[in-house]
Amino acid sequence: MINGERLIERPLRWGMVGGGRTGQVGYKHRTGAQRDGTYRLVCGAFDLDAERGCDFGKKIGVTADRCYADYKELIAREAAREDGVEVVSIATPNFTHYEITKACLEAGLHVICEKPLFFTVEECDEVARLADEKGLIVGVTYGFTGHPLVHQMAAMVKKGMLGDIRIVDLQYTHGFNSGDDVGAGDALKWRTNPKTAGPTFVLGDIGTHLYYLSEIVLPHLKIEKLLCDRKAFIPTRAPLEDHATVLMHYDNGARGRLWVSSVNAGNMGSQRYRFVGSKASIEWSDAHPDQLIYEVQGEPNRIMHHGMPYLEEESLAVDRMGALHTEGLGDSWSNIYLWIAQAIDAKRRDDEAFLKTHHYPDINAGTEGVRWLENCVRSADAGAAWVDFK
Amino acid sequence: MINGERLIERPLRWGMVGGGRTGQVGYKHRTGAQRDGTYRLVCGAFDLDAERGCDFGKKIGVTADRCYADYKELIAREAAREDGVEVVSIATPNFTHYEITKACLEAGLHVICEKPLFFTVEECDEVARLADEKGLIVGVTYGFTGHPLVHQMAAMVKKGMLGDIRIVDLQYTHGFNSGDDVGAGDALKWRTNPKTAGPTFVLGDIGTHLYYLSEIVLPHLKIEKLLCDRKAFIPTRAPLEDHATVLMHYDNGARGRLWVSSVNAGNMGSQRYRFVGSKASIEWSDAHPDQLIYEVQGEPNRIMHHGMPYLEEESLAVDRMGALHTEGLGDSWSNIYLWIAQAIDAKRRDDEAFLKTHHYPDINAGTEGVRWLENCVRSADAGAAWVDFK
Amino acid sequence: MINGERLIERPLRWGMVGGGRTGQVGYKHRTGAQRDGTYRLVCGAFDLDAERGCDFGKKIGVTADRCYADYKELIAREAAREDGVEVVSIATPNFTHYEITKACLEAGLHVICEKPLFFTVEECDEVARLADEKGLIVGVTYGFTGHPLVHQMAAMVKKGMLGDIRIVDLQYTHGFNSGDDVGAGDALKWRTNPKTAGPTFVLGDIGTHLYYLSEIVLPHLKIEKLLCDRKAFIPTRAPLEDHATVLMHYDNGARGRLWVSSVNAGNMGSQRYRFVGSKASIEWSDAHPDQLIYEVQGEPNRIMHHGMPYLEEESLAVDRMGALHTEGLGDSWSNIYLWIAQAIDAKRRDDEAFLKTHHYPDINAGTEGVRWLENCVRSADAGAAWVDFK
Amino acid sequence: MINGERLIERPLRWGMVGGGRTGQVGYKHRTGAQRDGTYRLVCGAFDLDAERGCDFGKKIGVTADRCYADYKELIAREAAREDGVEVVSIATPNFTHYEITKACLEAGLHVICEKPLFFTVEECDEVARLADEKGLIVGVTYGFTGHPLVHQMAAMVKKGMLGDIRIVDLQYTHGFNSGDDVGAGDALKWRTNPKTAGPTFVLGDIGTHLYYLSEIVLPHLKIEKLLCDRKAFIPTRAPLEDHATVLMHYDNGARGRLWVSSVNAGNMGSQRYRFVGSKASIEWSDAHPDQLIYEVQGEPNRIMHHGMPYLEEESLAVDRMGALHTEGLGDSWSNIYLWIAQAIDAKRRDDEAFLKTHHYPDINAGTEGVRWLENCVRSADAGAAWVDFK
Ligand SMILES: NC(=O)c1ccc[n+]([C@@H]2O[C@H](COP(=O)([O-])OP(=O)(O)OC[C@H]3O[C@@H](n4cnc5c(N)ncnc54)[C@H](O)[C@@H]3O)[C@@H](O)[C@H]2O)c1
Ligand SMILES: NC(=O)c1ccc[n+]([C@@H]2O[C@H](COP(=O)([O-])OP(=O)(O)OC[C@H]3O[C@@H](n4cnc5c(N)ncnc54)[C@H](O)[C@@H]3O)[C@@H](O)[C@H]2O)c1
Ligand SMILES: NC(=O)c1ccc[n+]([C@@H]2O[C@H](COP(=O)([O-])OP(=O)(O)OC[C@H]3O[C@@H](n4cnc5c(N)ncnc54)[C@H](O)[C@@H]3O)[C@@H](O)[C@H]2O)c1
Ligand SMILES: NC(=O)c1ccc[n+]([C@@H]2O[C@H](COP(=O)([O-])OP(=O)(O)OC[C@H]3O[C@@H](n4cnc5c(N)ncnc54)[C@H](O)[C@@H]3O)[C@@H](O)[C@H]2O)c1
Structure with a gap:
């Protein structure tokens, strides 16, 4: 049973691209990520409409200076910080997944990306190689499978x-x-x-x-x-x-x-x-x-x-609520996010043994x-x- | 709502081939047929094992002399009676449907046959022509569709x-x-x-x-x-x-x-x-x-x-039980049997107008x-x- | 599994009081009774409106001369026949159950009566004594309990x-x-x-x-x-x-x-x-x-x-339809009617041993x-x- | 639809009494509270076993110095801080609710208490008066009613x-x-x-x-x-x-x-x-x-x-997940916690107009x-x- 005790070393500094006020899936990411002390939302480029995205970011607890106009700015400015973001979730329309994921990886950031991952297997393979080279995790939010x-x-x-x-x-x-x-x-x-x-x-x-x-x-x-x-x-x-x-x-x-x-x-x-x-x-x-x-x-x-x-x-x-108490979709997402956090944490600690047996929706699952x-x-x-x- | 009042002129004299003591579907035929005063079971060749078939026939109310060893005897002996059978149900394994149906039709008997009707469409077409020539009905017991x-x-x-x-x-x-x-x-x-x-x-x-x-x-x-x-x-x-x-x-x-x-x-x-x-x-x-x-x-x-x-x-x-009261599979079969009886009755009365709009699982449905x-x-x-x- | 083979010596000669064309429960009695060769409907006083009752009776297969104007006539005229009715079902409003049941028993007829049986336990006890003296069965149609x-x-x-x-x-x-x-x-x-x-x-x-x-x-x-x-x-x-x-x-x-x-x-x-x-x-x-x-x-x-x-x-x-096939309310009633028929049959044969262990909704159940x-x-x-x- | 945008001025500084590692209901409080940026867990006396409670507190993100041995220490030490706790949730066995609630209120802290609130209406009335005098909120976690x-x-x-x-x-x-x-x-x-x-x-x-x-x-x-x-x-x-x-x-x-x-x-x-x-x-x-x-x-x-x-x-x-997506018990608790937070926020802002129409499980509900x-x-x-x- 999961009771919220942190299972990784410390909370990850987390940002989002997309998933703004009008986005359908953004809330599920946030409710999934912010449950077990595993992720702390520090920045975002939440919206195509930058102003609305910033207003929204502040309402969900991001400081104004870390609400960015777009993902490029996010990557650039966060790279410049000591306490910069470590992992970025991508909750934007499908056609943007590939380019944003690549940009993040190239900047040394772990990625959690929505499904369907990219348009082609070729793209997937290319990105998988990149992630591998960089020693970074790419998780995919098949959100129902945490149940x-x-x-x-x-x-x-x-x-x-x-x-x-x-x-x-x-x-x-x-x-x-x-x-x-x-x-x-x-x-x-x-x-x-x-x-x-x-x-x-x-x-x-x-x-x-x-x-x-x-x-x-x-x-x-x-x-x-x-x-x-x-x-x-x-x-x-x-x-x-x-x-x-x-x-x-x-x-x-x-x-x-x-x-x-x-x-x-x-x-x-x-x-x-x-x-x-x-x-x-x-x-x-x-x-x-x-x-x-x-x-x-x-x-x-x-x-x-x-x-x-x-x-x-x-x-x-992996049960959270216990018998007789409805395990909701949010609980399922929390598990997915937790498992990805554990993968990132292991990667950070170079714990390849853990990663070998640890199961989570990884880039292969996306591919x-x-x-x-x-x-x-x-x-x-x-x-x-x-x-x-x- | 159907309440058992007879909807045809008089009960039909009815016989069965197959559907004996060990047969799976025989009881459904009888419970379907004997509900609305539409069919009266007068004879049968219920079983490959003639003796068992006869014993069974007597237990379900057929007189000993009209429990036959096989369908050929049934057809021959009933033809010789003034009060001979008018319609025969066939509840035997598939491969026998074609020959028994043909024999019945040739003897001037209406037929109610199990599904799948025959092995080929060619056989179906042939039998449809025969039934047409003879002015006889062939019904098919798609028993669930009476609901x-x-x-x-x-x-x-x-x-x-x-x-x-x-x-x-x-x-x-x-x-x-x-x-x-x-x-x-x-x-x-x-x-x-x-x-x-x-x-x-x-x-x-x-x-x-x-x-x-x-x-x-x-x-x-x-x-x-x-x-x-x-x-x-x-x-x-x-x-x-x-x-x-x-x-x-x-x-x-x-x-x-x-x-x-x-x-x-x-x-x-x-x-x-x-x-x-x-x-x-x-x-x-x-x-x-x-x-x-x-x-x-x-x-x-x-x-x-x-x-x-x-x-x-x-x-x-076509409801029998009324709201809150379970309409069982037997009730569905009763409707199928009733509709076929109405077709036979109309045929007997040469009421082609009725037949034109009357719906029941006929030989076309079987075909x-x-x-x-x-x-x-x-x-x-x-x-x-x-x-x-x- | 019940397959329609008769479990009693011969079909009982059966009549109905009430349960006419407009009656709610009459059809359930008939569909229950006429399934296993246990009852043959020979007469009835089906309706307060005698003419409608007679018309209805004929439509469900009773000969005109045995469609009676009321239960008193039924009892009197059937008593005069050699092939007179043996058992009567009462499907009339509650307040008539007591007097009709008594009249039937006094005429030597078995009774199958609707629930609630009578108005008072005193009436029940009195009728139970009468049935006992006369050696007759009183069944009560708790129709759901045959499932x-x-x-x-x-x-x-x-x-x-x-x-x-x-x-x-x-x-x-x-x-x-x-x-x-x-x-x-x-x-x-x-x-x-x-x-x-x-x-x-x-x-x-x-x-x-x-x-x-x-x-x-x-x-x-x-x-x-x-x-x-x-x-x-x-x-x-x-x-x-x-x-x-x-x-x-x-x-x-x-x-x-x-x-x-x-x-x-x-x-x-x-x-x-x-x-x-x-x-x-x-x-x-x-x-x-x-x-x-x-x-x-x-x-x-x-x-x-x-x-x-x-x-x-x-x-x-006591299953009739078999697994996967809906056992309807009619099937449940058939069992109730069958069990009462077996009781009547045993009574006729003076088989008290059978009656001792045979379970059916009897007058005690009604009481x-x-x-x-x-x-x-x-x-x-x-x-x-x-x-x-x- | 609730999408996590903060609906109050700033997150409340929140502590817990009870709800430790072995407690049944503690996780539901935390998952309910930490969803909409409304509560930030800053301290706790989570367990009768103080050491286990402290270890647990640290695992869920509380700094060691704010994991207390018991509620009295919590109240005393937090009162001494400028950034001291503002609202305390009580997730302990029933018999402790009354004394802990009173102590918190007397220390000027808002309270969120488990049901059944106290043992007697008298106790409830007394505490309601105290809360009123102090201008504090008492919420009761009827956790299913947020659905x-x-x-x-x-x-x-x-x-x-x-x-x-x-x-x-x-x-x-x-x-x-x-x-x-x-x-x-x-x-x-x-x-x-x-x-x-x-x-x-x-x-x-x-x-x-x-x-x-x-x-x-x-x-x-x-x-x-x-x-x-x-x-x-x-x-x-x-x-x-x-x-x-x-x-x-x-x-x-x-x-x-x-x-x-x-x-x-x-x-x-x-x-x-x-x-x-x-x-x-x-x-x-x-x-x-x-x-x-x-x-x-x-x-x-x-x-x-x-x-x-x-x-x-x-x-x-008040929907969080949207159609087709299971709204879990955790989502229901989030709503309860949110409504209580809004009440506390209004109280802090002296917004009595808001409080007049705002509905949440308050002390009257507990009473x-x-x-x-x-x-x-x-x-x-x-x-x-x-x-x-x-
Ligand atoms: N895992 C699931 O259960 C699930 C459910 C729904 C959607 N999705 C996936 O999530 C992704 C988003 O779907 P949605 O339904 O939320 O879409 P949406 O159109 O509702 O929302 C997209 C959001 O992304 C923002 N956005 C668009 N382009 C952007 C960019 N270049 N930079 C920053 N922000 C940008 C928009 O402003 C909006 O906030 C899709 O890939 C979809 O397949 C997954
Ligand atoms: N309509 C439905 O819902 C339904 C359900 C079950 C079976 N069926 C059909 O009913 C037919 C019979 O199936 P079943 O499951 O009852 O088979 P079964 O093997 O259980 O029973 C066949 C019966 O026919 C008898 N029989 C076999 N050959 C005979 C012959 N030449 N003459 C006389 N009796 C003969 C057997 O002795 C037995 O009593 C099949 O065509 C089957 O597809 C239809
Ligand atoms: N066992 C069950 O599941 C069940 C269900 C429904 C009704 N019932 C019982 O059945 C009885 C009848 O109920 P109903 O709903 O059918 O009533 P109803 O009013 O619908 O029908 C009563 C029928 O009895 C006839 N009738 C009335 N008085 C008569 C008389 N003196 N002689 C002859 N016929 C007479 C009426 O003409 C009518 O046909 C009641 O006792 C009721 O409690 C039992
Ligand atoms: N709202 C709901 O749906 C719901 C569900 C379950 C329980 N409850 C209520 O929650 C309360 C706790 O129930 P539970 O099932 O979690 O009990 P529990 O026995 O499982 O856990 C009680 C917890 O409180 C701690 N504790 C006990 N006394 C304490 C004290 N004096 N100081 C600090 N910590 C202390 C224990 O160490 C333990 O962690 C009860 O009032 C119960 O009725 C409510």
Whole structure:
């Protein structure tokens, strides 16, 4: 159980690019980071609108002189300080991730970047090399995967409680974009434009969450081939998609199916994961995140609750609220941020042994998400054809 | 609301082939048929084991002299009686449907046959012609589709309450065949052998239910192309499948996805239908059949209950139990049987006007199920490739 | 598993009083009775409006000459026939149960009567004596208690799977009478008038179902004292109640609470039973009747599904539809009717040994329901005071 | 929507008494307080074991010199500092609340105290007078009531969407104390001893949450009389109770029923609130906190999700995570802490106008909880008799 005792040497000096007053995801970063004494927000370039960004920064406790007009200024001015920022979170539209990440790394700063990480695997590989050279950490905020029941699922699969994995069923859908985009806000505009969103809309926006979570639960399974059928029900979104189905064949013979959509009218909270094995299945949904359904064939179905002593140690170790008390999305983000902080701390201490076994959403996790997107797009562009995963 | 008042002229003289003491589905036929004074069970060839069949027949009220050793004897001996049987239900393994149906029709008997109707569309077309020539009805027992909320869904789509249909999501899975088939009973043995089951296992066994129900709800949508990826996780079942995913493109641009499996370990009651439109979605699951979920984008999700005055007339008309009282699978079968009885009655009275608008699972419904299976198999055999639907 | 094979010597000749075209509960009697070859409907006095009753009777298969104007005529004329009726179901308003039951018994007919049985325990005792003298059966249609999961609960309690029973939590509420009774139909009018309903409205109308089911599950527990707080939110219903809470102290120290209401606005399907023991609890609700929740303290909660092999033999024996297939309210009624038929059959064969262990809702069950109501009213009239149960 | 921008002048200097490493509730205080830049933890007397408390304090960011051995030292030493603590949270066993609160107030410190506030209303009144004299705030951490859907319920009742309130149904139960207390930890030991827990166990421990939440939703309803039936199923807990039922009559004629228990074996997350009006009902449960069920009689039941635009402004204003993203218990606590901070800030600025309309769990809320407990105990001691509420 996590109770807020600091698990690293001292709080990291932390800054943000993006995530300003109007940004959708900024608050989740801050609530995630500022929980366990691991990060202290010291500076930011929070907004495209520099003035609004500064006003906002002050309201969240940054001193005026460290609210910057843009990330370049942030990097330059902080470099000049003795108590300069050490790690920067990037919560800006997709197309800016690559350049901001590179700039930060080059300035010797650790990075925590939003997903989808970059546009291409090539970019990812390049940045991974850079980070490696510089001895810096790049974390990726797959924010849902900090939930203790995600780690319960991974532990159960690892222990063999499901038998051989046969079927993977993944879904992340909502209906918020069922109407057309007339009068859409900024957050939707950049998401539906390939220049700012990258090669996908919902696949990258929500599908990468599904994919990363499935990698945590099934670390040893690899996709051999996949097929992606995507479509823009609102035509102005083409060539990007607001709906896609992906079929996957894994190297152990398992079959996967994945559904992402933002035109699933009326649908609330359908982030749903089901892992089927030869003996049993597990299912977890964001709609009832406190519960994990465990179904052994031929036995009564079981509902497991987070925080209960019968769970695996891997799950209990990362629980914050305790049984009967709702573990919220903010708690999940706190775990992600904590794990990244531990990685940065280890890096600072040159503790490679720790890093070898420490698990967190690192740059590889970001890269794999982008790789999966590339394969999806290649399949879709070939007419929803099967493609070998590469 | 249906209250048991007879809706046809007089009860039909009814017989059964198959559905004996050990048969899985026989009881559902009888409970469906013997509810509204529409059918009177007068004879049967209930079992491959003639003696057991006879003993059983007597226990369910058939006189000894009308318990026959096989369907041929049934047809021959009943033909000789003035009060001979008029309609025969066939609840035997798939491979016998075609020959028994033909024999019955040739003897001038109406038929109620189990699904999947036959092995090929060619057989279906031939039998349809025969039935037509003879002026006889062939009904198919898609037993789940009598539920009042199925007809509520159809009425809502028809009224435009969903807007344009965009996504169809269908699932019928269970885990009863997660283990291998060592020591399997007869019902599983014939299902996993192409000679007795036909070209599919779960696609025909449970997938046809999904498909027919979707046709009721979406009568105007046609599949343009589909892709079927099937697999036998238990290798001895190959070339038949215990798991399959089907993707469908409809002529209006809608996208469908369908999942059938009998190795979804531990999964109970997952017959799930979701129809997504541009304005709203509806969802119905066998696991909570009394409820229909109606989700208008941007409004609170609604749960509709069967038997409530706010439902459409099409639904209330076929309700039996009334609100708050569970409408069971038996009630659904009763409706199917009633509708077929009404068709037979109309046929007897030469009431073609009635037949023109009367809806029931007829031979076309059976044929379309087989056609869909043929397309699925063609796709699967081509390596899970897209095929034009024909 | 029940598959329709007749379990008694021959079908009983059966008649009905009440339950006509406009009656709410008549269809449930008929669908319950006519399933297993146990009852053959031969006559009836179905309606206060004799003509409508006769028309209705013919539509449900009764010959015109055996559709009677009232129960007296039915009794008299059937007595004169050799193939006269043997058992009569009474589905009329409460105030008529006593006189019709007595008349039937005196004419040598078995009776199946609706709940609440009569107005007073005194009447019950008198009729019980009469039935006993005459060697006749009186069954009471507590129609929900035929569900296989009810008997699963009883078996689990009996086996000690819950430990010592501590808490009983019962609820049967709906909101159909939230508005006032202006323009109310007959069925509501007689229910809210003490002359026709008896001393209670919802306590008798729905509360007796809760109480009888709890007696099946907890046969060895006796109430020592209770307190009933009742109220008519719609004042014209006073002195009868549309809402009541009952607290109960059992002889083993257990505590019970029960809620009945017909003004629980918007509430659908809340017939809910929870039995809490020192080790585990079980919960069953009419809203999801296919599932039984079994909660062992400190273990994952379990969901049991009807028809599954892991259930107790007592439950599987009375299952009709099988796992994955909804067991409806009609199936539950079929079991009740079957069990009463078996009792009548045994009585006819003088098989007292069978009767000794055979369980069905008998006249004692009816009497206990009335006794419980008397105690509730006594408490309520004393200002919702505790009263010793007697 | 709350996005972390500071809503008060400057962060408050904050300390804690109790809530140390082994304390159950301490983490919730810290995660609640340290979210919006409203509190800065500067000191603490976290533990009865002073050394452990100090070690812990340092791990959560308090400097060694401000980790104190006990609350007296904390008060004395902080008073001597210019930058001394301004507000102290008390997260210690019940029996210490009164003396620590008084000491803090006397030292001029604002207080945030755990529930149940004190043992008697007399103590509450005395402390309220003291706080008033001193111009200080006393907040009470009814931590569940910060959830946006709680405030949605209050707004809906206020707008008349339910009609007249008729029935209040409250439940907070779990089964963690189903076994006996042999080997129980400290947190259970002090809870079952009247000297340390006060006059109640579960009524105070969990029942006060129910009661306060109902006061928020129904501010204008007053209890006229109540009846409390309590019991210790584990006898060593007597005279305190591990199970209780409370019936309540409100001044508008409404009826309430409340259930608290810690021996409801296996029960998870059953904090359930239902408010029934003449037109509609609302229901909210901790088990699915993201959803509010809204049931208008005669219409489909509605499920409302937190963060959705169709909710009332009162709810949206206090949402943190946004639709589709789980609002956890930590978020609820953050709101409580924020509202108390705003009260303290207003008090510091002498802004009595703000305080007049500002709503937060204040000392009156604490007092009312204690008053309700006193009435419950009075009733229980009189043999579960009705008592006038006073
Ligand atoms: N991990 C998750 O769960 C999650 C959830 C939502 C969004 N995201 C990701 O977060 C990123 C941001 O998404 P959003 O929905 O918050 O977008 P948004 O459009 O709502 O907000 C973007 C914010 O970044 C600022 N910004 C834009 N360009 C900037 C620049 N060059 N320098 C500084 N600030 C700049 C904007 O002013 C705004 O405050 C995207 O990559 C998105 O995919 C992740
Ligand atoms: N509509 C549905 O919901 C549903 C459900 C289950 C089965 N089915 C279909 O019903 C059919 C039967 O399936 P089942 O599961 O009951 O099979 P089963 O193997 O359990 O039973 C088959 C029955 O038919 C008898 N039989 C076999 N061959 C016969 C013959 N030549 N003459 C007379 N009797 C014969 C057997 O003795 C047995 O009683 C299949 O086509 C199946 O697809 C439909
Ligand atoms: N077991 C259950 O689940 C259940 C459910 C509903 C009703 N009930 C009980 O069934 C009984 C009837 O209730 P209902 O809701 O059907 O009532 P109802 O008013 O809807 O119908 C009563 C029927 O009885 C007929 N009738 C009335 N008096 C008669 C008489 N003297 N002779 C012949 N017919 C007569 C009426 O014409 C009508 O057909 C009541 O005792 C009620 O408590 C039981
Ligand atoms: N608001 C809620 O949701 C909620 C939840 C749990 C507990 N509570 C309340 O919180 C209070 C504490 O409960 P708990 O479960 O955390 O208890 P606990 O026994 O788990 O922890 C009590 C903590 O207080 C410390 N402590 C005890 N006496 C102290 C003293 N005199 N000075 C300093 N520290 C002292 C202990 O060392 C320990 O760290 C109780 O009043 C309880 O009712 C409220």
